[in-house]
Amino acid sequence: MTKYSSWIHYFRHNNWSTVQFEFRNVPTLSSEERDLLSASLQQFQLGEGSDGLGLLRRCRRFSGQNAHPDLPEAMLLFIREEQRHSAVLGHFLDQECIPRLRQHWVDQLFRKIRNLAGFELMLTVLVTAELIAIPYYTAIHNATSSIPLKLIAQRILRDEEQHLEFQALNLAHCAQQRSDFARFLTILAQLGALTCAAALVYSMHSSLFRKAALSPLRFWALAYDAHRPILHALTAARPSSNPAVEAYLR
Numbered sequence: 001m002t003k004y005s006s007w008i009h010y011f012r013h014n015n016w017s018t019v020q021f022e023f024r025n026v027p028t029l030s031s032e033e034r035d036l037l038s039a040s041l042q043q044f045q046l047g048e049g050s051d052g053l054g055l056l057r058r059c060r061r062f063s064g065q066n067a068h069p070d071l072p073e074a075m076l077l078f079i080r081e082e083q084r085h086s087a088v089l090g091h092f093l094d095q096e097c098i099p100r101l102r103q104h105w106v107d108q109l110f111r112k113i114r115n116l117a118g119f120e121l122m123l124t125v126l127v128t129a130e131l132i133a134i135p136y137y138t139a140i141h142n143a144t145s146s147i148p149l150k151l152i153a154q155r156i157l158r159d160e161e162q163h164l165e166f167q168a169l170n171l172a173h174c175a176q177q178r179s180d181f182a183r184f185l186t187i188l189a190q191l192g193a194l195t196c197a198a199a200l201v202y203s204m205h206s207s208l209f210r211k212a213a214l215s216p217l218r219f220w221a222l223a224y225d226a227h228r229p230i231l232h233a234l235t236a237a238r239p240s241s242n243p244a245v246e247a248y249l250r
């Protein structure tokens with residue numbers, strides 16, 4: 001069994017449905033929570049719902065060039081899981097009578113950068129959003145007293161942790177032929193992108209994060225901690241011979 005066939009197996013068996021959240025069409029958010037959470041929930045619901053066509057196209061090209069025949073199917077199942085996140089958040093917004101967004105400038109910015117990029121840069125942008133999702137859904141879970149929203153946040157958090165493991169494998173394959181120093185720069189670029197995205201998202205929804213007792217530093221630390229599988233996969237992509245780089249990467 002290849003690593004990708006294991007991921008296909010995982011995604012197929014993680015095939016949960018939005019029905020399990022038993023939406024009752026009765027709002028569960030207090031007006032204070034609604035004011036606090038609406039804008040960010042609308043934005044994340046939109047962001048989770050990409051069609052993934054550009055990613056799949058690049059993924060097929062990469063898998064053909066690098067002999068990973070199972071990768072496109074695994075990626076397709078991953079995209080469907082992201083779309084389920086968007087669907088379940090969409091149902092929740094409908095229940096709370098919060099309109100769904102059709103577009104948002106942050107989402108458009110992420111999509112534009114992704115579409116300019118090749119497979120690896122596209123994955124990096126995607127991974128940055130997934131790293132930000134970890135402190136974000138943690139904050140949602142802590143800030144709300146709505147039981148369905150807490151359950152949704154827990155479920156998405158569990159999935160996102162696995163997504164980061166999946167993307168760690170993909171990014172390690174992208175970096176396989178790279179020198180130690182080039183991989184070191186790759187990691188620095190990822191952390192730079194993460195820091196910029198964390199600053200942007202924190203400043204946009206700071207009242208939510210303050211309510212959830214997440215300081216900017218704690219927010220960044222949660223996202224940084226979630227980056228560890230990628231750090232480990234990239235440092236193991238090829239045995240390093242540079243002790244200084246190795247020491248930093250550990």
Ligand SMILES: [Fe+2]
Pocket residue numbers: 048081082085133156160
């Ligand atoms: Fe997601």
Ligand SMILES: [Fe+2]
Pocket residue numbers: 082130159160163
């Ligand atoms: Fe994800």
